[in-house]
Amino acid sequence: xxxxxxxxxxxxxxxxVRATGEIRRxxxxxxxxxxxxxxxxxxxxxxxxxxxxxxxxxxxxxxAEAAMIQVEEVNERHH
Amino acid sequence: xxxxxxxxxxxxxxxxxRIALAGNPNSGKTxxxxxxxxxxxxxxxxxxxxxxxxxxxxxxxxxxxxFVDLPGTYSLTAFSIEEIVTRDYVLQEKPDVVIDVIxxxxxxxxxxxxxxxxxLGVPVIGALNMTDEAENxxxxxxxKQLGRILGIPFVKTIGTRGSxxxxxxxxxxxxxxxxxxxxxxxxNYGLELESQHxxxxxxxxxxxxxxxxxxxxxxxxKLMENDREALKKIASEHSNADLVLQQGEIVRSWIEKHFGExxxxxxxxxxxAYIHGACREVVKHDSGSERIDFTEMVDKVVLNRYxxxxxxxxxxxxxxxxxxxxxxxxxxxIDRFFVWLQDVLVTFLPAGIFRDFxxxxxxxxxxxxxxxxxxxLLLFLGLSFLEDTGYMARAxxxxxxxxxxxxxxxxxxxxxMVSTGCAVPGIMSARTLVNPKDRVLTIFISPLxxxxxxxxVIAMLAAAFFPEHAGTVFWSLWFFGWLLAxxxxxxxxxxxxxxxxxxxxxxxxxxxxxxxxxxxxxxWEKSWAYVKKAGTFILAxxxxxxxxxxxxxxxxxxxxxxxxxxxxxSQLQSVAAEENSELLIQNIQDKKDSLDAALAxxxxxxxxxxxxxxxxxPVFRTCGFDWRMDIALFAGIAAKxxxxxxxGIVYGIGETNVERENGNITLKEKLENDPRYNxxxxxxxxxxxxxxxxxxxxxxxxxxxLGSWKYPLFMAGYTLVLAWILAxxxYQISRVLGIGG
Numbered sequence: 066x067x068x069x070x071x072x073x074x075x076x077x078x079x080x081x082v083r084a085t086g087e088i089r090r091x092x093x094x095x096x097x098x099x100x101x102x103x104x105x106x107x108x109x110x111x112x113x114x115x116x117x118x119x120x121x122x123x124x125x126x127x128x129a130e131a132a133m134i135q136v137e138e139v140n141e142r143h144h
Numbered sequence: 145x146x147x148x149x150x151x152x153x154x155x156x157x158x159x160x161x162r163i164a165l166a167g168n169p170n171s172g173k174t175x176x177x178x179x180x181x182x183x184x185x186x187x188x189x190x191x192x193x194x195x196x197x198x199x200x201x202x203x204x205x206x207x208x209x210x211f212v213d214l215p216g217t218y219s220l221t222a223f224s225i226e227e228i229v230t231r232d233y234v235l236q237e238k239p240d241v242v243i244d245v246i247x248x249x250x251x252x253x254x255x256x257x258x259x260x261x262x263x264l265g266v267p268v269i270g271a272l273n274m275t276d277e278a279e280n281x282x283x284x285x286x287x288k289q290l291g292r293i294l295g296i297p298f299v300k301t302i303g304t305r306g307s308x309x310x311x312x313x314x315x316x317x318x319x320x321x322x323x324x325x326x327x328x329x330x331x332n333y334g335l336e337l338e339s340q341h342x343x344x345x346x347x348x349x350x351x352x353x354x355x356x357x358x359x360x361x362x363x364x365x366k367l368m369e370n371d372r373e374a375l376k377k378i379a380s381e382h383s384n385a386d387l388v389l390q391q392g393e394i395v396r397s398w399i400e401k402h403f404g405e406x407x408x409x410x411x412x413x414x415x416x417a418y419i420h421g422a423c424r425e426v427v428k429h430d431s432g433s434e435r436i437d438f439t440e441m442v443d444k445v446v447l448n449r450y451x452x453x454x455x456x457x458x459x460x461x462x463x464x465x466x467x468x469x470x471x472x473x474x475x476x477x478i479d480r481f482f483v484w485l486q487d488v489l490v491t492f493l494p495a496g497i498f499r500d501f502x503x504x505x506x507x508x509x510x511x512x513x514x515x516x517x518x519x520x521l522l523l524f525l526g527l528s529f530l531e532d533t534g535y536m537a538r539a540x541x542x543x544x545x546x547x548x549x550x551x552x553x554x555x556x557x558x559x560x561m562v563s564t565g566c567a568v569p570g571i572m573s574a575r576t577l578v579n580p581k582d583r584v585l586t587i588f589i590s591p592l593x594x595x596x597x598x599x600x601v602i603a604m605l606a607a608a609f610f611p612e613h614a615g616t617v618f619w620s621l622w623f624f625g626w627l628l629a630x631x632x633x634x635x636x637x638x639x640x641x642x643x644x645x646x647x648x649x650x651x652x653x654x655x656x657x658x659x660x661x662x663x664x665x666x667x668w669e670k671s672w673a674y675v676k677k678a679g680t681f682i683l684a685x686x687x688x689x690x691x692x693x694x695x696x697x698x699x700x701x702x703x704x705x706x707x708x709x710x711x712x713x714s715q716l717q718s719v720a721a722e723e724n725s726e727l728l729i730q731n732i733q734d735k736k737d738s739l740d741a742a743l744a745x746x747x748x749x750x751x752x753x754x755x756x757x758x759x760x761x762p763v764f765r766t767c768g769f770d771w772r773m774d775i776a777l778f779a780g781i782a783a784k785x786x787x788x789x790x791x792g793i794v795y796g797i798g799e800t801n802v803e804r805e806n807g808n809i810t811l812k813e814k815l816e817n818d819p820r821y822n823x824x825x826x827x828x829x830x831x832x833x834x835x836x837x838x839x840x841x842x843x844x845x846x847x848x849x850l851g852s853w854k855y856p857l858f859m860a861g862y863t864l865v866l867a868w869i870l871a872x873x874x875y876q877i878s879r880v881l882g883i884g885g
Contacts, residue, residue: 082409087223088647093412094219095649096253101416106440110449111545114554114648122250123439123652125541127548130648 066138068117068131071105077136078102084133096120097134160208161320162237166230166261167245168254169216170534170653172273175662176245176303177213180313187669190229196669204313212239218253218651220260222373225580231373234264235358240320243312245271245303248278248285249654251427255294255419262296265359267319267326270298271312276305277654282430290426296326304659333414336402340368340395347391351383367392368399369408439534439654446538456542459535460561463526467519468565468596474518482511500694501687509686512783513679516568516841521671523562523569527576528666532658536576537650544648550630551637553582553648560629563590564622566597567842571849572670579646585636587846588859591838592629594622597784602830604788608812609826617827621834628835632866674845681844689782689840693753693775693790698746705743712736744793753778767832767871768825768879777832783839791815824884828875836867 071077079101082092096119103119113128165180167173181200190197198213214233215226222228234242242261246254251272261268272278272287287298297315301308318324332338344364349355358377366374367388375392379385399407446455486503493499530536536555544554555577563570570590577583594602602621606614716732719725748754757775764774772794780787792811795818815821838846843856878884 088649090219090221090223090408091647091649093409094221094256095651096256096416098409098413098416106443107447108449109447109541109545110453113545113548114541116443116447116541116652120250120252122253123443123654125537125544125648125650125652127544127648 066136068105068126068134068136069115069128071136071138073105073107076102076104076139076141078139080135080137082134084130088130088133092130092134095124102139158206158208160210161241161317162210162212162239163241163243163316163320164212164214164234164237164239165243165245166214166234166257167216167271167273168218168247168250168257170651171216171245171247171254172303173213173216173245174303174665175659176271176273176301177211178661178665179303179306179309181211187673190233195225195229205317207317209313209316217257219257220264221369222371224578226578228373231264234261234266239266241316241326242266242268243271243316244268245273245301248272248275248300249281249283251283251285252416252419252423255422256415258294258296259415259419262294263359263362263365265362268296269312269315269319269326270294270296271308272298272300273303275300275308276302277656284428284430286426286428290422293422293425297324304662333411333418337368337399337410337414340398341365344368344388344391344395347384347388348382350387354378354382357381365411368395369411370396442655443538443652446535447541452538452542456539459530459539460558463523463530464561464565466526467523467562467569471519471522472596475515478514478518479511482507482514501690504694505687505690506683508690509683510679512686512841513675513682516566517671517675519566520569520572520674521667523565523573524667524670525663527558527573528663528670529658531576532656532662532666534653534655537652540576540650541652548648550634551641552586552630552633553577553579553646556582556586556633559586559590560593560626563593563595564625566595567591567593567838568674568845571842571845572674574849578650581641581646584850584855585633585641587850587855588636588862589629589633591842591859591863592625592632592835594625594834595784597839598833600785601780601787601833604812605815605826605830608816609821609823617830621830624831625834673848681847682841685840685844686782689753689779692756693748693751693779695751698750701743701746705739708739709736712739741793745795748775748790748793764868766876767868768828768875769832769871770820773829777836780833781837781840783841784833787833822884824875824878827878827884828871831874832867832871834867835863835870837864 068077068079079097079099081099082089082097084092101119103117106116106118106123108115114125115128115131116123116125118124165173165177177198177200181202186199188197188199195215200211200213202209202211212233214230217224217227217230220227220231222231233239244258244261246258255270258268258270270287270290272285275285278285285300287300291298297319299308299312299315301312315324319326333341341361341364344367345360348360348363354360363374363378367378370392375389378388382388396407399410403410405413445451486507489499489503489507493502527536530539536558539558540554542554543557547554547556556574558576559570559574561570562573567590570593571587574583574586574590577586603614603618606617606621610617712732712735716729716736719728719732722728749758754771754775757778758771760774761769761771769777772791775794776787776790779790788811795811795814815826837843837860838856843860846856846859847853
């Protein structure tokens with residue numbers, strides 16, 4: 066399951082980042098690393114991009130990028 | 145740096161301590177920089193790139209402190225210009241202290257950059273900024289403990305209020321004097337990684353010269369991360385480059401096998417793991433009831449799927465109107481002032497080349513620069529406010545999908561919209577695009593919009609040749625500009641940047657109240673940079689165009705003209721003595737005027753520009769243009785509105801009579817009644833005016849923004865070809881179909 070499959074307001078834990086090149090490095094630098102947890106907050110009008118919360122801040126991704134991030138669903142965010 | 149140091153005289157005996165200010169975007173770095181340096185700032189560029197470099201100096205406790213504002217970055221990889229600039233600055237200039245400004249509400253991600261500065265082996269101080277905000281959110285940081293873990297001093301600050309400033313300066317002094325050790329404290333990235341790391345350092349050490357230049361600890365980490373810039377440095381500068389690079393490969397494959405993941409990922413994960421551990425020890429969150437998340441509350445409305453779009457367009461509408469409704473009268477005022485100045489000089493200076501040069505070349509040019517100033521100023525007032533509140537990122541979020549369909553970025557919308565007023569501030573506002581490809585693409589297409597200067601030209605022609613449908617024709621062209629810009633963007637994305645997707649990954653910062661000072665500083669810097677940089681070029685170009693249009697002079701006809709004028713003058717004198725001669729006087733006066741106008745027409749035709757227009761006539765005949773239109777288009781490169789006044793001269797009615805409605809024939813009527821022109825030709829002409837070569841103010845700004853002449857040259861080239869193709873198609877197709885003849 067990828068980050069793109071998580072429903073609005075759903076919580077997730079990152080399993081792996083499957084991107085390559087610049088996008089992968091950007092994602093990792095911004096904290097998309099194995100084990101990091103977050104919440105999908107909302108999507109834009111045409112369902113793309115999406116906004117999510119990660120490590121206590123907000124970030125937006127396009128669906129195509131979110132689909133490169135493998136995640137698992139978790140029930141709730143714990144700090 | 146050093147070049148700058150020469151400009152300000154400093155007594156030799158006073159030591160200058162150089163401090164670099166770094167940090168994530170939205171960490172409040174700029175306001176802290178302002179608080180530390182006061183108003184004494186100098187804005188320049190980093191060598192070779194168009195990234196802005198701000199320097200401020202202060203005297204503190206008998207020392208001179210020189211602050212350099214490094215660009216805001218999230219990391220120190222080699223993917224963006226900002227990151228490379230930051231990295232190279234620290235590596236090459238070796239500042240005495242790096243202050244890393246950290247958003248305390250977002251400690252983990254901000255410390256990630258801090259760690260990378262430590263890896264570089266420079267003395268680092270962490271400024272835990274926006275402490276007040278963090279406290280309000282119930283985040284308490286034990287900065288002493290954090291300092292003990294990471295091995296560098298941390299100071300709590302509030303940049304907007306300047307609190308913590310003294311403490312920060314004192315700490316910086318202590319670090320610079322070596323009283324606090326704040327360098328190269330080794331970070332532990334796990335036992336396995338460490339042993340590999342040391343293997344690499346050992347190989348790197350084989351070249352002692354290289355070791356003096358770069359922090360080997362850092363180079364070893366970059367080798368593990370497979371960083372292309374660092375590898376390049378090793379390949380070209382290390383005496384045992386082959387051995388080092390080979391060892392790097394061995395280590396990377398070892399890590400990959402051992403961790404089951406890319407070495408690059410492993411290193412980053414270790415950094416975050418290290419930070420996570422540190423934060424668990426030093427950060428206390430208030431337990432108990434959930435706090436009200438203000439940003440989330442606002443986002444619920446502002447980023448609501450449907451409301452978000454309405455709010456976005458509402459805000460854009462407001463900014464657009466604020467800029468152009470308030471700015472245009474101011475611009476007109478400046479314009480009127482320069483026209484007045486020209487009139488005064490014409491009255492008081494003797495006629496001749498020098499007067500023409502001063503009046504039309506210099507004053508015309510300076511006026512052309514300053515006319516944009518109020519619009520640039522007001523626009524950046526609005527945009528800085530949006531940027532500082534945190535809305536700009538939301539605007540990009542709302543518009544991204546639509547813009548992405550055309551290969552653009554959500555942030556491309558604002559430059560395009562602004563360009564419908566004026567492409568100069570539009571192109572400047574493309575700075576919000578972080579990715580260089582997105583930015584270049586957006587800049588390329590923005591001048592295709594109908595701008596404030598093309599509007600009077602196209603509106604006048606539409607009214608003259610499509611009297612029944614003037615509005616429809618005008619607005620169709622307006623939308624055509626948008627459509628064309630988006631289609632060209634799509635085309636360029638496929639042709640020039642084929643297959644390259646730039647990441648959208650974008651932080652949505654918390655909403656914050658901008659400080660008045662912050663906004664004003666922003667606005668002033670940007671507007672002034674425009675006047676200084678673009679201004680000099682616009683001035684030069686306006687002198688050149690004036691020269692090309694005015695020389696050589698048709699000396700052989702002057703005598704004849706003088707005689708004719710004198711004849712009329714004497715007629716005037718004899719008539720003036722008679723009674724009831726107003727009508728006659730008016731008649732003679734009109735004759736004089738039309739003589740002058742005819743002279744102006746012949747002068748223009750005789751000059752280089754005029755000859756050029758006649759020379760290239762065959763090329764544009766396919767579009768239905770004659771040489772008169774060609775000259776007007778050529779002059780229009782100076783500024784699009786000049787097309788009308790040039791046509792006025794070319795059609796022998798004098799440039800000032802273009803809009804005169806009483807008595808004399810206007811340009812509009814003249815064109816309407818001229819059998820050589822028909823709606824078909826004029827439609828092709830309007831399309832050409834909409835698309836062809838951006839005005840030189842725009843070209844100058846593109847050069848300034850992108851740093852190389854190849855960009856404006858390319859833009860001038862492609863728009864000219866595109867304009868020709870479309871105008872020719874419209875003209876030829878309508879001719880074949882027999883429309884508008």
